[in-house]
Amino acid sequence: MTQNVTDHAQSRELDTRFGITGDPGAYFSQAALEGNGRKYSPWYAHLLSTLVVAAAGEKIVFARGKFVDDARDIVEVHVVTSARVIFSRIDLVREAKTLPQAHVIPRSxxxxxxxxxxxxxxxxxxxxxxxxxxxxxxxxxxxxxxxxxxxxxxxxxxxxxxxxxxxxxxxxxxxxxxxx
Known part of the structure; x- marks a missing residue:
């Protein structure tokens, strides 16, 4: 139970660092939230879960997500912990068929x-x-x-x-x- 609470806290911290505000005018929030900002889009919920597991409980030092194309179909995310760099690239058009993956390397x-x-x-x-x-x-x-x-x-x-x-x-x- 304690680990689950810690993981949820880490996902909320990632939300804050990514700027997921529930504000329908925020461009990243538009893709990450649905239902008038009341729940996560499936791709974003899976991404958060993947990033929390990849971070392995380490302190999150930095996290940024951004669209890399004009159509806003591709998202890139970097998360840096005390010892790891985590990268994920999500194609929102193909996301329905695949789950987000995170590439983890040491900061060293x-x-x-x-x-x-x-x-x-x-x-x-x-x-x-x-x-x-x-x-x-x-x-x-x-x-x-x-x-x-x-x-x-x-x-x-x-x-x-x-x-x-x-x-x-x-x-x-x-x-x-x-x-x-």
Missing amino acids: NLQALCVSVGARIDEDSSLGTGWPGKISFEATFRGLDAPLVAEGDAYTHPGTQVPSSTYELLQGLQADLTKE
């Missing part, structure tokens, strides 16, 4: 990072809490066909020093690069 498969920031360090505004502003990075892993791409504000709210999940992931991956 990290090969390279390409980082970019939005704010200059030499501007007066950078002396406060605004620097480095927006951050983006690509992380290349052995075992993944394409890099994990993430972007967002460095901090959760302007004027705070609370790192966003994107910045926390970048800092963690930077530390992973130096591990042997």
Whole structure:
């Protein structure tokens, strides 16, 4: 029973990180929810179950899902835990015939990072809490066909020093690069 409660909590955390809000105007929510936002679409319920099992109870550090085509027929999801990178690509047209699968690799498969920031360090505004502003990075892993791409504000709210999940992931991956 305890494991089941933990797994449900982890699926709710994934929901939050993916931005599944029940708001019918949110584009990812439109595909993941049905019945006026009252229940999960079958593909999304299966995906959540698959991701929770693939995460094996590890702390979720980062999770993002996005449509990769204009028709919004293909979804890509990355989940990063303390020790794993989990990737899934779901073709919503074919989903009725197959269940989502997750590709799991160790974070130690990290090969390279390409980082970019939005704010200059030499501007007066950078002396406060605004620097480095927006951050983006690509992380290349052995075992993944394409890099994990993430972007967002460095901090959760302007004027705070609370790192966003994107910045926390970048800092963690930077530390992973130096591990042997």
